[in-house]
Amino acid sequence: MKKLLLMLALSGLVILSMAQKKITPPAPFGAIPSENQLAWHKLEKYAFVHFTTNTFTDKEWGYGDESEKIFNPTSINVDQWVSTIKEAGLKGLIFTCKHHDGFCLWPSKFTEHSVKNSLYKNGEGDIVKEVADACRKYGIKFGIYLSPWDRNRTDYGQPSYVEYYRNQLKELFTNYGPVFEMWFDGANGGDGYYGGKRDSRKIDASRYYDWPNTIAMVKNLDPKVVFFSDAGPDIRWCANEKGYIGETNWCTISTDTLYAGKPDILTLLNAGTEDGKKWVPAEVDVSIRPGWFYHKNEDTKVRTPENLLDIYLSSVGRGANLILNIPPDRRGLINENDQKALKGWKKLMDETFKTNLALHARVTASSYRGRSRQFTAGNVTDGNPNTYWTTDDKQKSGDLEINLGKKKNVKYILLQEYIELGQRIRSFKIEAYQNGQWKQIANATTIGYKRIVSVPNIQTSKIRIVITDSKACPVISTIEVY
Ligand code: FUL
Secondary structure, eight states: OHHHHHHHHHHHHHHHHHHHOOOOOOOOOSSOOOHHHHHHHHHOEEEEEOOSTHHHHTOSSOOSOOOGGGOOOSSOOHHHHHHHHHHTTOOEEEEEEEOTTOOBSSOOTTOSSBGGGSSGGGGTOOHHHHHHHHHHHHTOEEEEEEOSOOSSOTTTTSHHHHHHHHHHHHHHHHHSOOOSEEEOOOOOOEEOOGGGTOOEEOOOTTTTTOHHHHHHHHHHHOTTOEEEETBOSSEEEOSOSSSOOOSSOOSEEOHHHHTSOOTTHHHHHHHOOTTOSEEOOEEEEEESSSSSSOOGGGTTOOOOHHHHHHHHHTTGGGTOEEEEEOOOOTTSSOOHHHHHHHHHHHHHHHHHTSOOTTTTOEEEESOOGGGOGGGOGGGGGSSOTTOOEEOOTTOOOEEEEEEEEEEEEEEEEEEEEOGGGOOOEEEEEEEEEETTEEEEEEEEOOOTTOEEEEEEEEEEEEEEEEEEEESSSOEEEEEEEO
16 A cells, blocks of 8 residues: 555656656757847838939939929828828838938938928928828838938038938938838949039948948937848848849848858848858848839839739748838829739738638647647647747757648648747748648748748648758748648
């Protein structure tokens, strides 16, 4: 009897200690996103709005000598921009407060080349304020584009211009913030009006602006802002204006190598680098029309909803963010044709991603970390982005089998890594259970924040995700099936 009691007590202790044995989560691997970058990833898609004197001169790049008087939208309605953008499902708006021509859409006290000398509201208008206010009113984020290159300023190329540029940033961040993203355009130098000198200027883009100090100054004014430029520091360019990031897209690069005049810099930006030392995810910038500014003769060349869906898939669907430019016309309105395209796109997106067939579906994994419930396969279909499936540290592969219950039509598989712990997965394939056996239906490389894989329209009741290679144990937070 005594023996039995002792045994019972001992086994109780064992069970207790098993239950209490805490399996630790994987340690972060390599570079990881900052809190600001994480918030930025979650926005996924937002609008760019290009609007300035170019809208009235029919140009893409103003020379800097245009009269302020030509800027005169006849029936501007900024609420119409922002409500259209919001209805399209876009989560923010980055506004060209000053493009390369130097014309300021707010009454900057540091220049005469601005709305204050235009006919708009007899020089009393402030379009940056209107846009920032409307963004707040409609609950979307507001961002700033302020062209570093300025073809109007006499002193462009000299140290005093950098002072001027910083003063303008101070004005903008003090009066119109908070700002979610600051867009530093990489276009630099060349010919221009330059206060009447009409010459051509070359600057050393990596040194002239003294970016580290400019960025520190702005960060001080707005600690939550993320900075976009060709190479970061927070967000990098996708290296084209056509609407796609590489199928392989690492969120990491080593920024110190980017300014070294590498011949393959565009390839590097488009794909990122697997062993990059910093987290610098890509943003895909593309216009809904051929130009960045409105031109009447492009009214018939607005992208179709189908094309916009393709762009979404090759940007957000490959782990980048999408910034879609929608340029207001000379009235100061988003043109009817663009509105129609956006409505169609939203409808198509809603239909395509209407029902997640995998939500709360049963999932089994080849293995899971420490056999702890905390890291089980079910975490990928629980609809909670903060839980994840992962394996023991030594494991660099593994698979997840998702049971859809019965045969369903499948077109898209969406996957997300839990990037808080770094981007890990190098390659994976997708299989579908058909006619009693598993059949490979897709083969891909990186996942990152999000990956949407289009598969041939199939009927299946089970999907298997096979992680074939990972830099460290795979950590997946979400799998959705449409
Ligand atoms: C480029 C600029 O030169 C274009 O005009 C446009 O603003 C685009 C978004 O960036 O570098």
